[in-house]
Amino acid sequence: MSESLGESAVTALVLAVGRGDRSAADPLVRSTQRDVWRFLVYLVGHAEAEDLTQETFVRALGSAHLFTGRHHARSWLLAIARHVAADHFRAAASRPRIVSDQDWRATAERSGAHHVPGVDDTVALNLAVRTLPAARRAAFVLTQVVGLGYAEAAELCGCPVGTIRSRVARARRDLVSALAPAPRRLPALPR
Numbered sequence: 001m002s003e004s005l006g007e008s009a010v011t012a013l014v015l016a017v018g019r020g021d022r023s024a025a026d027p028l029v030r031s032t033q034r035d036v037w038r039f040l041v042y043l044v045g046h047a048e049a050e051d052l053t054q055e056t057f058v059r060a061l062g063s064a065h066l067f068t069g070r071h072h073a074r075s076w077l078l079a080i081a082r083h084v085a086a087d088h089f090r091a092a093a094s095r096p097r098i099v100s101d102q103d104w105r106a107t108a109e110r111s112g113a114h115h116v117p118g119v120d121d122t123v124a125l126n127l128a129v130r131t132l133p134a135a136r137r138a139a140f141v142l143t144q145v146v147g148l149g150y151a152e153a154a155e156l157c158g159c160p161v162g163t164i165r166s167r168v169a170r171a172r173r174d175l176v177s178a179l180a181p182a183p184r185r186l187p188a189l190p191r
Helices: 007-018 022-044 046-066 073-093 101-110 119-131 134-145 150-157 161-179
Strands: none
Touching: 007 022, 007 046, 007 073, 022 046, 022 073, 022 119, 022 134, 046 073, 073 150, 119 134, 119 161, 134 150, 134 161, 150 161
């Protein structure tokens, strides 16, 4: 899916695309597609991530001429992805929902899916990440999943680095609480 390039190489590719070099578009997409897709998976889920990744690159390639190179290109792409996700949520909110969550769960339970070791934990983590408040989720995903530094994440989110650190710490605490097994109650001892 991708061949990761360093930040300066990605920035050079965006600048080249902005100058009209069409040959730079393919390596740009190949080297950043995975990061954009992973970020979108955590924002919108697997079902929409692929389409929104495409939309992100359509917008990025169309506006590359506006990129000045003063900031990291990967952060610029993730900001576009965040805007694409926000637009997706706004559009989805204006459409009626066809299937309720309970119907979906009942259908999944009836399908008799087989247990695969580790899948339940991954699903639980993904669901727990989705329950985080949006600001904490973005900070956590950008730094812990996508791998941006705290300074880059702060720039992307438009807040101080300390705020990102705080949001990540709180997100970790929330995730540990959400994923911790329920305490077992021991039977009372006979008297």
